[in-house]
Amino acid sequence: MKQVIQDSLSLLMLLFLLAGCSVEPKPIAYGAANCAHCSMTLSDKRYGAELVNDKGRAYFFDSAECLAAYVVDQPELGNKAAFLMVTNYTNPEELIEAQKAYFLQSEALPSPMGMNLTALAEAATAGEMQQQLGGQVLSWDQVLLAVQNDEKFK
Amino acid sequence: MKNLSNTFILTCTFILLLLAPNAFGSTLKVCKTCRYTSVKQAVQKANPGDTILVSGGVYRESGIDINKPLTLIGQNNAVIDGNFTGQLLTVTADNVTILGLTLKNVATSYTRDDAAIRVMGRQNIRIVGNTILKTYYGIYLQNSEKVLIKNNNILGDNTDRNESALGNAIHLYYTDEVEISGNNVQGHRDGIYLEVVKNSQVHRNTSHKNLRYGLHFMFSDGNTYTYNTFRKNGAGVAVMYTRNVRMEHNTFEDNWGAASYGLLLKEINNSVIHHNLFRRNTTAIHMESSSRLDIKHNDFERNGWAIKLMTTCIEDTFRLNNFTGNSFDVSTNGKSQYNYFENNYWEKYTGYDLNKDKVGDVPYRPVSLYAMLVEQVPPSVMLMRSFMVNLLDNMEKVLPSIIPEHLVDKFPLMKKIDHDNDRKLTQVLR
Numbered sequence: 001m002k003q004v005i006q007d008s009l010s011l012l013m014l015l016f017l018l019a020g021c022s023v024e025p026k027p028i029a030y031g032a033a034n035c036a037h038c039s040m041t042l043s044d045k046r047y048g049a050e051l052v053n054d055k056g057r058a059y060f061f062d063s064a065e066c067l068a069a070y071v072v073d074q075p076e077l078g079n080k081a082a083f084l085m086v087t088n089y090t091n092p093e094e095l096i097e098a099q100k101a102y103f104l105q106s107e108a109l110p111s112p113m114g115m116n117l118t119a120l121a122e123a124a125t126a127g128e129m130q131q132q133l134g135g136q137v138l139s140w141d142q143v144l145l146a147v148q149n150d151e152k153f154k
Numbered sequence: 155m156k157n158l159s160n161t162f163i164l165t166c167t168f169i170l171l172l173l174a175p176n177a178f179g180s181t182l183k184v185c186k187t188c189r190y191t192s193v194k195q196a197v198q199k200a201n202p203g204d205t206i207l208v209s210g211g212v213y214r215e216s217g218i219d220i221n222k223p224l225t226l227i228g229q230n231n232a233v234i235d236g237n238f239t240g241q242l243l244t245v246t247a248d249n250v251t252i253l254g255l256t257l258k259n260v261a262t263s264y265t266r267d268d269a270a271i272r273v274m275g276r277q278n279i280r281i282v283g284n285t286i287l288k289t290y291y292g293i294y295l296q297n298s299e300k301v302l303i304k305n306n307n308i309l310g311d312n313t314d315r316n317e318s319a320l321g322n323a324i325h326l327y328y329t330d331e332v333e334i335s336g337n338n339v340q341g342h343r344d345g346i347y348l349e350v351v352k353n354s355q356v357h358r359n360t361s362h363k364n365l366r367y368g369l370h371f372m373f374s375d376g377n378t379y380t381y382n383t384f385r386k387n388g389a390g391v392a393v394m395y396t397r398n399v400r401m402e403h404n405t406f407e408d409n410w411g412a413a414s415y416g417l418l419l420k421e422i423n424n425s426v427i428h429h430n431l432f433r434r435n436t437t438a439i440h441m442e443s444s445s446r447l448d449i450k451h452n453d454f455e456r457n458g459w460a461i462k463l464m465t466t467c468i469e470d471t472f473r474l475n476n477f478t479g480n481s482f483d484v485s486t487n488g489k490s491q492y493n494y495f496e497n498n499y500w501e502k503y504t505g506y507d508l509n510k511d512k513v514g515d516v517p518y519r520p521v522s523l524y525a526m527l528v529e530q531v532p533p534s535v536m537l538m539r540s541f542m543v544n545l546l547d548n549m550e551k552v553l554p555s556i557i558p559e560h561l562v563d564k565f566p567l568m569k570k571i572d573h574d575n576d577r578k579l580t581q582v583l584r
Contacts, residue, residue, distance in 0.1 A: 034413050043366050045318035
């Protein structure tokens with residue numbers, strides 16, 4: 001039985017490999033990539049974001065609010081996306097899934113596009129930072145709503 | 155009677171003038187052999203309204219909190235060296251002047267955004283004639299108003315720091331009524347960065363060799379930018395989500411690179427772009443979702459693309475501009491066009507002027523078929539100036555089918571416009 005499972009698993013792996021282009025988040029090239037929503041050059045490592053579509057093509061954004069605005073503008077792209085990634089503020093090398101992230105919205109931490117959103121991986125960290133800096137903690141869906149209702153992005 | 159009251163007013167003014175020096179308070183000196191040997195010490199001891207004179211020499215200090223109205227003056231090369239131990243001057247009072255100091259060595263700090271001079275929630279601040287070297291942020295203002303930033307020289311060190319490790323030379327956030335003039339800024343992320351700044355003037359600055367933008371502003375309505383030079387930046391100027399901007403007499407030069415622009419406009423409305431010079435930029439002006447712009451009397455010289463006009467732009471007017479030596483004069487990404495071109499000088503125009511009214515008799519369509527092709531298929535740029543491309547372009551000129559029909563200058567000028575002496579000509583044209 002075990003053997004069968006292993007075999008089928010390895011077969012699946014093989015199929016995946018044969019499928020060619022892998023669909024996964026790509027590292028963000030700061031200083032070279034331009035934001036797909038606002039055309040600005042990505043330059044702040046703490047705020048970069050990324051959308052990977054179902055074909056494996058990556059779109060880069062300079063901030064979570066630009067990613068949100070892009071998804072709000074083009075729902076079909078947003079719904080079909082394989083990954084929506086944002087940068088974990090406490091560890092700028094790490095991309096985390098937007099749906100699982102906690103967003104601290106605080107005036108003490110201005111983000112690149114004026115919505116003051118900082119993405120964090122842990123609820124506890126978000127809570128601590130909120131204690132220190134004030135503001136509110138939002139989920140990804142609340143961020144989408146906030147962007148939708150934001151004057152600047154209309 | 156009238157005479158008497160006049161005399162009275164004059165006398166009063168004179169007496170007040172005589173009393174004026176007393177209003178400035180006393181003067182404290184800082185030097186190696188003075189009573190005060192550190193700037194921090196003098197600032198702590200000073201009374202509101204005093205003047206502190208810092209004489210030549212290097213003062214190794216940081217974290218100086220200016221918490222009362224003071225005038226801080228550096229003389230014969232006074233240097234405050236933070237030695238990478240944090241922010242240098244923090245202004246927490248109104249009516250502060252910082253003049254003629256050299257401030258240097260502030261380390262990158264992602265959580266605190268350390269600067270050489272930081273002002274928070276204050277007014278009537280003057281920062282004049284300082285030299286700021288090797289800092290993370292140079293001058294950082296937030297939630298303030300009535301600020302003068304003049305004749306400062308801000309040199310970042312971008313040799314061993316990447317974009318993320320650099321702050322902006324002059325950074326304004328939610329700050330109104332600012333004059334930024336005569337500064338020289340280089341080697342930072344953005345030379346001058348304005349976010350939510352209203353009613354401000356940016357004049358005669360030179361911003362060059364910055365990693366991202368020479369000047370960058372967002373959500374900053376009603377500001378004026380004149381006589382600035384933006385050279386060799388990642389991109390010259392980026393303007394976003396803003397209304398009522400005046401950009402006049404600026405020079406955008408040598409902003410070359412795969413994603414470089416002289417001027418990047420996104421969602422800009424009701425603004426004026428007059429008398430600017432765009433020379434040797436990859437794309438001189440890139441326009442997206444921008445409407446009701448008046449683009450007049452500009453010179454576009456030797457750019458890759460002079461204007462990239464996306465179809466999201468409407469009701470923009472291009473008049474009396476010179477287009478010389480650009481690889482592409484105008485490029486667009488679709489057929490629909492609601493913009494207006496009139497009386498520009500196009501070097502590529504091959505028409506004639508039989509009635510000698512200085513206006514060509516044949517309309518000119520500045521978008522070539524090849525420009526459209528490159529917009530759709532960027533790698534086709536390698537066919538530039540090939541025989542086939544020229545053939546296609548000329549066919550298209552005779553029988554327009556693919557290029558936007560309404561993107562046309564019906565009255566192209568025959569001679570290059572001399573912007574200073576063209577008043578007569580415009581009268582004739584009217």
